[in-house]
Amino acid sequence: MNSSISEKASLPQRNEFWKLVFPWVLTALFLLFLPVIFASNSALTIMNQMAITIIFALAYNMLLGQGGMLSFGHAVYMGVGGFMCVHVMNYVEINSAPLSLPFLPIFGGLFGLGLATLVGTFSTRSAGTVFAMISLGVGELIAACSLIIVAFFGGEEGVSADRTYMRPFFEIEFFTQIEVYYLTSVWLLISALLMYLFSRTPIGRMANAVRDNPERAEFLGYSARWVRYYSFCASGFFCGIAGALFAINFEILTEENLNLATSGSILLVTFLGGVGVFFGPIIGAVLFTLLQTVLGLYTELWQLYLGALFLATVMFFPQGFAGVLVSHAPAARNGRLGSLFIPYVKMAAPSAVCLWSVAGLAELLFHARHAALGEEEMVYFGINMLSTSVIPWTVFGGLAVISFGICRKVAPSVLEAWDKAITPKGMAQ
Amino acid sequence: MSAALKLEGLTKSFGKTAVIMGVDLEIAKGERHAIIGPNGAGKSTLFNLITGRFPQSSGAVYLHGRNLLGLAPYQINRLGLSRSFQITNIFPRMSVFENVRCALLWSKGYKYSFWHMVGRARDLSEGAEAILEDINLIERRDAPAGMLSYAEQRALEIGITIAGGADVIMLDEPTAGMSHSETEYIVGLIRKVSENKTLVMVEHDMGVVFGLADRISVLVYGEIIATGTPEEVRANPKVQEAYLGTALEAEH
Numbered sequence: 001m002n003s004s005i006s007e008k009a010s011l012p013q014r015n016e017f018w019k020l021v022f023p024w025v026l027t028a029l030f031l032l033f034l035p036v037i038f039a040s041n042s043a044l045t046i047m048n049q050m051a052i053t054i055i056f057a058l059a060y061n062m063l064l065g066q067g068g069m070l071s072f073g074h075a076v077y078m079g080v081g082g083f084m085c086v087h088v089m090n091y092v093e094i095n096s097a098p099l100s101l102p103f104l105p106i107f108g109g110l111f112g113l114g115l116a117t118l119v120g121t122f123s124t125r126s127a128g129t130v131f132a133m134i135s136l137g138v139g140e141l142i143a144a145c146s147l148i149i150v151a152f153f154g155g156e157e158g159v160s161a162d163r164t165y166m167r168p169f170f171e172i173e174f175f176t177q178i179e180v181y182y183l184t185s186v187w188l189l190i191s192a193l194l195m196y197l198f199s200r201t202p203i204g205r206m207a208n209a210v211r212d213n214p215e216r217a218e219f220l221g222y223s224a225r226w227v228r229y230y231s232f233c234a235s236g237f238f239c240g241i242a243g244a245l246f247a248i249n250f251e252i253l254t255e256e257n258l259n260l261a262t263s264g265s266i267l268l269v270t271f272l273g274g275v276g277v278f279f280g281p282i283i284g285a286v287l288f289t290l291l292q293t294v295l296g297l298y299t300e301l302w303q304l305y306l307g308a309l310f311l312a313t314v315m316f317f318p319q320g321f322a323g324v325l326v327s328h329a330p331a332a333r334n335g336r337l338g339s340l341f342i343p344y345v346k347m348a349a350p351s352a353v354c355l356w357s358v359a360g361l362a363e364l365l366f367h368a369r370h371a372a373l374g375e376e377e378m379v380y381f382g383i384n385m386l387s388t389s390v391i392p393w394t395v396f397g398g399l400a401v402i403s404f405g406i407c408r409k410v411a412p413s414v415l416e417a418w419d420k421a422i423t424p425k426g427m428a429q
Numbered sequence: 430m431s432a433a434l435k436l437e438g439l440t441k442s443f444g445k446t447a448v449i450m451g452v453d454l455e456i457a458k459g460e461r462h463a464i465i466g467p468n469g470a471g472k473s474t475l476f477n478l479i480t481g482r483f484p485q486s487s488g489a490v491y492l493h494g495r496n497l498l499g500l501a502p503y504q505i506n507r508l509g510l511s512r513s514f515q516i517t518n519i520f521p522r523m524s525v526f527e528n529v530r531c532a533l534l535w536s537k538g539y540k541y542s543f544w545h546m547v548g549r550a551r552d553l554s555e556g557a558e559a560i561l562e563d564i565n566l567i568e569r570r571d572a573p574a575g576m577l578s579y580a581e582q583r584a585l586e587i588g589i590t591i592a593g594g595a596d597v598i599m600l601d602e603p604t605a606g607m608s609h610s611e612t613e614y615i616v617g618l619i620r621k622v623s624e625n626k627t628l629v630m631v632e633h634d635m636g637v638v639f640g641l642a643d644r645i646s647v648l649v650y651g652e653i654i655a656t657g658t659p660e661e662v663r664a665n666p667k668v669q670e671a672y673l674g675t676a677l678e679a680e681h
Contacts, residue, residue, distance in 0.1 A: 197546065198543060201544065202534045202543075202545055203542060208520070208522075208527075212520040218501070219502050219518075220532050221536065221593060230541055
């Protein structure tokens with residue numbers, strides 16, 4: 001009987017191996033060739049920022065998604081890792097110590113880990129509200145320290161360094177943005193892979209178990225507290241790496257890297273992407289960085305839209321974007337994914353018009369209230385309009401109402417198509 | 430032969446309310462022991478005291494001669510005592526296979542390892558498969574545990590309880606809320622998995638108790654009023670008066 005099990009297992013195991021390796025090879029190639037398409041310096045900066053946010057969000061999700069711990073002050077682990085790295089860079093510059101830039105993230109990771117091992121001793125005693133409150137307290141405490149301990153945190157100006165004074169790495173001195181991009185990408189790949197592998201280890205599996213049912217885990221020989229503690233430390237390590245990469249990219253860290261706004265936004269990023277799936281936070285981080293940087297160029301109201309998106313996610317798709325993607329798996333298995341295309345287009349068109357016109361109303365209102373006195377003309381998607389005139393208000397209002405009406409009319413048929421798509425073929429009525 | 434589990438003057442009070450009032454009990458190695466008693470007699474509390482879920486007020490619990498005072502549940506589990514719960518207590522969001530595999534991790538020596546890949550560990554996957562085979566859930570291997578039927582969840586609960594290879598197994602009302610055929614399935618399962626092990630169980634179903642147990646203790650208002658073989662307990666007038674009379678008549 002044993003031999004029959006192992007025979008059955010050997011073939012899927014080989015498939016499993018490729019299933020594991022293939023996405024990572026693909027990602028590496030993708031990261032390698034991405035700068036060919038997006039070659040401008042500003043695009044590279046945005047991509048670096050994305051990579052940093054991805055590492056941070058994945059590390060955060062080690063707690064939130066994998067371990068069931070809601071942290072409200074996680075910026076400090078990334079921030080402290082980053083601050084330490086700035087000081088390391090300055091130390092290397094002054095003492096010409098033998099350290100080159102690509103190894104700096106190891107230091108960031110170790111400092112993040114160090115802080116987490118300290119804080120974790122008392123914060124991981126229980127999950128839930130207690131953990132959330134302690135994380136909030138510690139976060140606020142360290143953020144407040146940044147204005148008090150000026151020698152380390154640099155007060156309001158923060159601390160800065162110059163990455164190019166580190167030892168050259170095979171003649172590379174990291175003057176150009178593209179060099180920094182590849183450094184960041186390599187670390188992104190390493191960190192993401194390690195975090196993925198962590199979730200497959202005994203401690204990573206038990207983190208899931210403790211999240212689901214800490215009491216049961218205790219009766220299986222595991223201390224829920226120590227399981228939480230180890231997850232917390234691992235998360236701190238990868239946050240520190242993200243902090244180091246931030247220090248390398250921006251060469252300056254300030255109070256902003258520690259404060260509650262940053263802690264809050266990483267929660268938002270992670271939730272937006274989806275906490276239940278490993279790659280969820282990646283989607284969240286990409287989306288968030290795009291919204292922040294690109295949308296931020298066009299409108300001052302980007303935070304309003306981001307907030308609305310977050311609210312909509314929490315209310316209608318609590319599993320986040322990744323959760324929505326994964327929920328299509330049954331339809332794909334049934335070979336009915338194609339049947340969803342037309343209903344989705346039918347739904348997307350009026351929704352887009354609705355969003356466009358509601359955003360138009362918001363922009364009109366903002367312009368009417370905040371533009372300089374006497375300035376009436378504004379531009380929205382290339383259309384010139386007067387914010388004081390009745391016409392744009394009526395058009396946007398009318399479009400919003402009509403398109404919303406169409407959405408509501410279409411919705412039942414989309415739901416029906418969905419139900420049909422996820423029902424296995426044999427079981428259809 | 431030394432006792433697998435020994436209770437000495439065990440008491441528990443919640444505030445002024447005494448729930449367990451001095452329980453002395455010895456359960457031999459390899460014995461199947463059932464604890465019965467009317468509702469509110471303190472059976473589940475006794476279970477929780479033995480497994481370290483609550484601290485006792487006084488008295489002592491010995492597992493293979495070792496005093497368990499002050500040990501946390503996970504430490505007691507590592508000494509070889511495993512329990513199930515009256516209310517199904519599994520990991521609902523993980524697959525059936527993962528539930529069992531998690532239950533194997535500690536006993537297979539993986540502890541808090543972050544350098545092993547559980548997917549590549551043959552001892553874990555084969556061990557988990559074998560247990561799934563034992564509890565008849567191999568077909569449901571990849572289903573989320575929360576999606577199983579009630580009886581299947583109870584079977585999984587037993588699977589998780591025995592997976593770690595503990596030699597003292599405590600089952601809290603394993604057949605509660607089950608239909609007749611489901612009960613038969615679970616009883617067969619318990620008989621199979623408790624071979625060569627010490628079994629302590631709380632049970633309401635007298636058919637199950639008299640079919641499975643070597644010895645029975647009757648707990649009434651926090652005190653054990655009788656302990657003995659099923660025949661002795663059945664014949665004990667104190668037991669009949671306190672509790673068993675009606676149930677026994679219903680049996681025959």
